[in-house]
Each structure stands twice: as C-alpha cells, then as structure tokens.
Amino acid sequence: MALSEQMARKLNDQVTAEFYSAYYYLGMAVAFNAMGLKVFSERFFEQYDEEIAHGMKLLRYLLDHKAPAELQEIRRPPQDWQSAEQIIQAAREHETYVTGLINALVAQAEQDRDDETHSFLQWYVDEQVEEEESMEELLDLVKSAGPAGLAAAEQQLAAMMSKDE
Ligand SMILES: [Fe+2]
Numbered sequence: 001m002a003l004s005e006q007m008a009r010k011l012n013d014q015v016t017a018e019f020y021s022a023y024y025y026l027g028m029a030v031a032f033n034a035m036g037l038k039v040f041s042e043r044f045f046e047q048y049d050e051e052i053a054h055g056m057k058l059l060r061y062l063l064d065h066k067a068p069a070e071l072q073e074i075r076r077p078p079q080d081w082q083s084a085e086q087i088i089q090a091a092r093e094h095e096t097y098v099t100g101l102i103n104a105l106v107a108q109a110e111q112d113r114d115d116e117t118h119s120f121l122q123w124y125v126d127e128q129v130e131e132e133e134s135m136e137e138l139l140d141l142v143k144s145a146g147p148a149g150l151a152a153a154e155q156q157l158a159a160m161m162s163k164d165e
C-alpha cells in the first residue's frame with residue numbers, strides 16, 4: 001500500500017528527528033569525554049549509533065514504499081552542559097519527547113488505516129519503552145552517586161554495559 005502524503009512527510013520528519021537525536025547524544029558523548037567520564041562518554045557514543053540505526057530503518061521504509069525521501073537540515077545540538085546529572089536529565093526528557101513523536105506517527109497510521117505502517121511502527125513503540133527505561137536507569141545511577149561518586153558510577157555503568165552485550 002502506498003503511504004499517504006501526510007505519513008510520508010511525518011516519516012521524513014522522523015528520519016530527521018532520529019538523526020538529530022544521534023547528534024544530540026554525540027554532543028553529550030563529547031561533553032562526558034571532556035569531563036573525564038570515559039564510560040558515560042562511551043555509553044553515549046553507543047547511543048549515537050542506535051539513533052542512526054533508527055533513522056536508517058525509517059529512511060529505508062520510505063524508499064521501499066517509493067515514497068519521496070528528502071534529507072533535511074540537522075541543527076546544532078546544545079554543547080554547554082554543566083554536569084553529568086544535567087546531561088542525563090536532558091537525555092531522559094528527550095526520550096519522552098521522541099515517544100510523543102512516535103505516538104503521533106501511530107495515530108497517523110490509524111487515521112490512514114495503514115496496517116503495514118502501523119505494524120512497522122510497533123518496533124519503535126517497543127524501542128521507546130526500552131529507551132525511556134534505560135535513560136531512567138542512568139538517571140537513578142547519577143543521582144544516587146552524586147557529583148562526588150561519579151567514578152564509582154562509571155564502574156557500575158561499565159558493568160551494566162558489559163552485561164548488555
Ligand atoms: Fe531513536
């Protein structure tokens with residue numbers, strides 16, 4: 001089934017949103033690196049890769065459906081982060097925002113009675129649950145560590161990351 005014009009446009013916007021998310025987290029990875037928090041930095045480099053994969057999957061879906069794909073501008077991400085907790089808090093909020101974008105895509109698929117796109121989007125719905133949970137987990141980690149306990153938090157995070165592999 002061909003995608004509706006609105007759906008094609010919204011999916012294009014979501015490609016941009018995912019690439020922006022990648023760039024947003026890349027800025028955080030660089031900030032963590034500057035703070036000397038190498039494990040947090042690595043965690044956000046990995047998050048960059050994940051967001052690129054989210055964007056690519058959407059772009060391929062558009063192309064597979066012969067829908068117009070247009071690469072849009074990706075804006076400069078914030079880079080004046082003050083603390084680890086501030087970064088993770090912002091990342092946590094960003095994932096909630098992205099979940100809202102995904103829900104709007106699902107609503108469009110329902111409106112279009114586009115079952116194929118609806119089921120394609122289910123992967124993103126599930127992914128957002130995981131993304132929100134994992135950012136929440138990171139937030140708990142930095143909050144309970146406090147500014148003085150970040151070295152220990154890095155060790156804990158390294159253990160969490162090796163378990164996920
Ligand atoms: Fe994403």
Ligand SMILES: [Fe+2]
Pocket residue numbers: 021051095098131
């Ligand atoms: Fe994400």
